[in-house]
Amino acid sequence: MFLTLSKTFSYFHRGRFSVVLNVWVKESNTSSIAKVIQKAKDYDGRQEYEMMKSLCHERVVSLLSASYHQDKTVLVMEKLSGVDVMSYLALRHDYNEEMVVTIIKQVLEALDYLHFREICYIELQPDNVVMVNLRDSDIKLVDFGCARRVPKPGAKVQVAGTPEYLAPEVLKNEEVSTLTDVWCVGVLTYILLSGVSPFAGRDEEETRENVQFVRYHFDNMLPDTTSEVTRFLLNIFKQCPIKRLTVEECLEHKWLAPSEYMIMKRESARFLPDRLASFAKRFHSAKYEAMDPEMLISLGMSSSKTDMKVDEFL
Numbered sequence: 001m002f003l004t005l006s007k008t009f010s011y012f013h014r015g016r017f018s019v020v021l022n023v024w025v026k027e028s029n030t031s032s033i034a035k036v037i038q039k040a041k042d043y044d045g046r047q048e049y050e051m052m053k054s055l056c057h058e059r060v061v062s063l064l065s066a067s068y069h070q071d072k073t074v075l076v077m078e079k080l081s082g083v084d085v086m087s088y089l090a091l092r093h094d095y096n097e098e099m100v101v102t103i104i105k106q107v108l109e110a111l112d113y114l115h116f117r118e119i120c121y122i123e124l125q126p127d128n129v130v131m132v133n134l135r136d137s138d139i140k141l142v143d144f145g146c147a148r149r150v151p152k153p154g155a156k157v158q159v160a161g162t163p164e165y166l167a168p169e170v171l172k173n174e175e176v177s178t179l180t181d182v183w184c185v186g187v188l189t190y191i192l193l194s195g196v197s198p199f200a201g202r203d204e205e206e207t208r209e210n211v212q213f214v215r216y217h218f219d220n221m222l223p224d225t226t227s228e229v230t231r232f233l234l235n236i237f238k239q240c241p242i243k244r245l246t247v248e249e250c251l252e253h254k255w256l257a258p259s260e261y262m263i264m265k266r267e268s269a270r271f272l273p274d275r276l277a278s279f280a281k282r283f284h285s286a287k288y289e290a291m292d293p294e295m296l297i298s299l300g301m302s303s304s305k306t307d308m309k310v311d312e313f314l
Contacts, residue, residue, distance in 0.1 A: 018145070023076065025064070032064060033082075035075045035143075045073030048144045051119060052077075059110035061130070061142045080140060081133050086126040087284075088134070089192060090277035097226060098266035100192045101256055102137045103129065107185060110141045112247045115178040120150040122176060123161035124184035126191055126283060150176060163207045164200045168239050171208055179241035182250060186236035193229060195275025196220040198237075214239050222271045228255035228262070 023034045037045035045068075052063040052075070065076040085103050089095045107129055114121060121128075123146040132138040148157045154177035159170060167183035169176055190198040198216040201207040210216065214237050218230060232255040238244045245253065254262065 022079075025076070030079075032079050033077045035077065037073045037075070037145075039071055039073065045075065048147070049073065049075060051144050051147055051149065055114075055117065055119075057110065057113045058138075059106050059113065059140055061140045077142070080142070081131045083131045083134060084127040085129045085131065085139060085188075086192065086276060086280045088131050090273045090280045092273055094270050094272055096267050096271065097193070097229065097269035098263060099137065100189065101266055103139055103192070104185060104189055105251065105256055106137075106139045107141070107188065108247055108251050110139075111178075111181045111185070112251075114141075114147070115181070115247060118149055118151055119147055120157075120176055120178060121181050121184065122146045122148060122157065122159050122167075122170065123165050124181065124188055125162065125165050126188060126280075127287070129188065148176070150178075153177070163204055163211060164197050166211065167241070168212045168214070169241055171211055177241060178247060179244045182236055182244050182247060183241075185250065186233050189229065189236075190216070190221075190233060191279065192276065193222055193225050193271075194220045195222070195277075195279040197279070212239070222275065224269045224271070226255070226265055226269055228253075228265075231255070 018035055018037045021034045021036060023032055024030075025032050037048070039045070049063070049066045052061075053066075056062070061080065062078040063075060064078060067074045083091075089099065107124070111121060121141070121144075128141060128143045129139050130142050132140055146159050146161050148155075148159070150157065154175035156173065156175055157170075159166070161170070163171060165184065165187055167176070167180045169180060187198060190196070198220070199207055199210040201210050216237065218233075221230070232245075232250070232253050235245045235253075236250070250256070
């Protein structure tokens with residue numbers, strides 16, 4: 001189904017090859033989100049569309065429509081809050097480990113569904129997990145640009161991702177599998193409980209080495225984090241994929257246990273958001289600066305312009 005976009009829109013997220021926009025859908029008289037993907041030599045957005053149109057899960061953003069143009073692909077999706085989990089926690093007066101567990105459980109549920117559909121997400125960055133609204137803690141996975149269809153045994157894939165968020169096997173061009181996504185869950189967990197990217201080095205070469213040799217430090221974790229989350233991460237950050245916890249084992253791990261004892265223990269592990277807020281600011285600034293200015297120009301936009309008419313690009 002092709003939807004008619006009308007009125008003005010503003011962009012609130014920019015990536016290397018795409019812009020995410022607020023748009024108005026004529027048919028439903030509601031606002032939605034449109035991801036405009038700049039076509040490149042090795043990527044035109046069609047694979048992302050084909051993947052997303054087959055998905056239907058409460059933890060995965062819904063695709064409403066798509067349209068193709070000479071130089072771009074437009075994916076129209078349901079509108080969420082626009083606030084990623086990192087920013088959601090960073091904006092609070094304080095947060096606790098129970099809140100992080102609630103988020104991670106939902107991410108694992110989403111990945112479990114994708115794996116059932118033989119899809120691996122491969123690169124899970126903090127802004128790929130977005131709050132449905134700001135009234136509760138429900139999340140959805142967005143942005144399937146790096147996701148790939150992978151048969152159960154695993155397969156080699158080509159992904160132009162950011163090294164600090166990729167598993168060792170991706171950087172080494174080895175087969176990826178569902179266990180690749182488990183590594184990504186570990187990275188997100190670490191960031192939310194430290195305000196630090198676990199494998200980020202001084203440059204890309206050092207970052208790649210840190211990932212491939214699993215070099216990271218628990219010293220960066222926020223004070224009062226539980227011993228259970230330490231063991232959780234130790235069982236995820238394994239160089240050899242088959243030594244990692246599976247998604248099912250993650251969901252059954254003691255750190256995520258719904259027992260009264262563990263809930264109270266996680267709730268008592270409280271943190272100020274300062275470090276996470278600083279990381280979020282750097283993260284979003286880096287994303288903003290990585291945007292190709294030529295793409296904005298092709299859309300009739302500039303770095304200083306936030307509004308334009310939809311018919312300028314559709």
